[in-house]
Amino acid sequence: MSARAVVFAYHNVGLRCLRVLLARGIDVALVVTHQDNPNENIWFGSVAQVAAEHGIPVITPEDPRDAALFRQIEAIAPDFIFSFYYRHMLPPALLALAQRGAFNMHGSLLPHYRGRVPINWAVLHGETETGATLHEMTAKPDAGAIVAQTAVPILPDDTAAEVFDKVTVAAEQTLWRVLPDLVAGSAPRLENDLAAGSYFGGRKPEDGRIDWSLPAQQVYNLIRAVAPPYPGAFCEVANHRFIIARARIAPDMPALQGLPLGLQVVDNALFGVCGDHRAVAIHELLHNGVPITPAEVSRLIY
Structure with missing residues (x-):
């Protein structure tokens, strides 16, 4: 596949989706990720390590609105910008630099469970199903058109960590399946009906x-x-x-x-x-x- 991308990524979903892009032949010119917080339980894999193993430049700016980051991505002139479990919203001006679109992988079946920690909220509310959704990024969180999604079951005794493992695989499958159409310009854009969904904030x-x-x-x-x-x-x-x-x-x-x-x-x-x-x-x-x-x-x- 002939396409250049800038990838914002963190956590296991970020790691696996980055690997999908590389396996599909996408030219990943830059990976933007987070510094691990020493006060956080880091139980997940390192996006930065995977990028380094593939010789991809890695940066960890504190604010995606930083002017230097904008100029760096502007110089790359990416076809796509992807966000895979990156923890900050990307500003519209940055999204506009993606000539063929900017897309986010979200850990729910949109429009349900927009916002933060969607898997934890789904388990808390006793849901029996969730999944992963690739969607266009807009100024509002998780509000853009749906490109593809994959469902997974939540069994009665599943913990959020067990469901997260399933959603990570679903995210990988979703991206793998739709990426050829995305590059070809033929991927669908399905309605993300926010009025029919739900939004939840972070948890402490x-x-x-x-x-x-x-x-x-x-x-x-x-x-x-x-x-x-x-x-x-x-x-x-x-x-x-x-x-x-x-x-x-x-x-x-x-x-x-x-x-x-x-x-x-x-x-x-x-x-x-x-x-x-x-x-x-x-x-x-x-x-x-x-x-x-x-x-x-x-x-x-x-």
Whole structure:
């Protein structure tokens, strides 16, 4: 394929989509990525490393609106600009430098779950399906015409990290499938009906606080949505913070009836009793970053 591209990319989706472009013969003239944050849990691969292995120049500007970045991309005169899990919106003036279009890979089935951390939100809301969507970039986030998308299932016990792995493969498949048509100028432009979709903002670690008065399914969805390597769903008992790393919806058990809401130790097992009188069975609980046993929990909270 004969086309030159500038790629803004980060995370595993960025890594895999960059590899797709290279495998399809796209001339990637520049990769723009992020410096890893030393305060962040870096559990994903390095776009910068992949680019370096292929001899592609890599830069990490803090602001994509930087005038020097604009001039550098203008000099390249790219056919395409791609954004694959890059964390900043690209300004319209920069997008206009792409002679044949600027496209973003988003981790949902647009128009649903526009905005930040779409996979975590989909799991939190109990969705049974999500996916990856390649779309045109505009001044609004995730608002441009849809070029292609691929769906993946969300199974009842999937964590957000497990769904992210599926969406990464879906992103790779989506780009691989549509790229020849994109280069040929024959890729579709489908309506992205924002009124029929949804938009969500970012999440903070504190958003993982568990409200035990909610039904067990909602509590479990939160646990799945923020389970490690994300910061985790947590509760605080007796001035101790506990993070639930792994759990399942518990079957109905007479021993749980009448117990107070929240973290409980029953028959040397850990449970979280919820507002609908059901519970989540906790299979891994962390305290100060390390797993803790039911006996150790009992000594701390009772």
